[in-house]
Amino acid sequence: MRSKFAAAGLVLLAVLGFGTASAGTDSSGGPRSRLDLVLQRGEVKVCSTGDYRPFTYLDPATGQWSGIDLELAADLAQRLGVRATIVPTTWKTLMDDLGRKCDLGMGGISVTLDRAKAGFFSEPYLRDGKTPITRCENAGRFQTLAQIDQPGVRAIVNPGGTNEQFADANLKQATIVRHPDNNTIFQEVIAGRADLMITDATETRWQAKQHPELCAVHPDQPFTFSEKAYLLPRGDVVLQEWVDQWLHLALNDGTFTRITTPWLG
Structure with a gap:
């Protein structure tokens, strides 16, 4: 169904002259895909936040990038025959x-309707959802949103993403603590300056592995349903279809499993 509606939309845009993703024209005078520009310059630029392990991390000391989606970005670039530059x-x-600044976004990006207003998504590659992480001795106290949303409970969030949106929508009595650095946010919970964080279940599992003091609360039964996908400029069906085909192959030829297993088990 998506391709039928997308094709109809592109016909209408072409008639009206509104090619939102057009970055020039091809030899026939039609809109030029960003995929053509990537191939021409021999480089794919990938936007990533560098603060959301295990998907993306930028080490402030060394300037080195790591994470599931950084390794997958390298595979994408290799199969495309270009180099990957992380932005x-x-x-x-x-x-x-x-x-x-970039051709696509990678790094544990959740599919949301707001983001879909301004960009295209690839096919999803991971199912996820919001769930708490807290010090292990408090895990029994924060099983439900009703238990969390109480006066005196401090829920910490990183600004600007779906974690903050979820907290703002669901926590009316608890105190929301906005912490600007997602790389150090879990230390705030360990140190007792916050009681818990509600984030994606995949992240809670990863952080609990790194910090024995922390426990993921029912990560197999999160409060919400969400999916991870890659973000693409709106209107560029050619680039979207190539990324979808690459992702389909990676999910089925062993590439995705090989890359994610060391991170997720």
């Missing part, structure tokens, strides 16, 4: 940077 972004500026 730092933030959750607040990701949508503005997409198409301006």
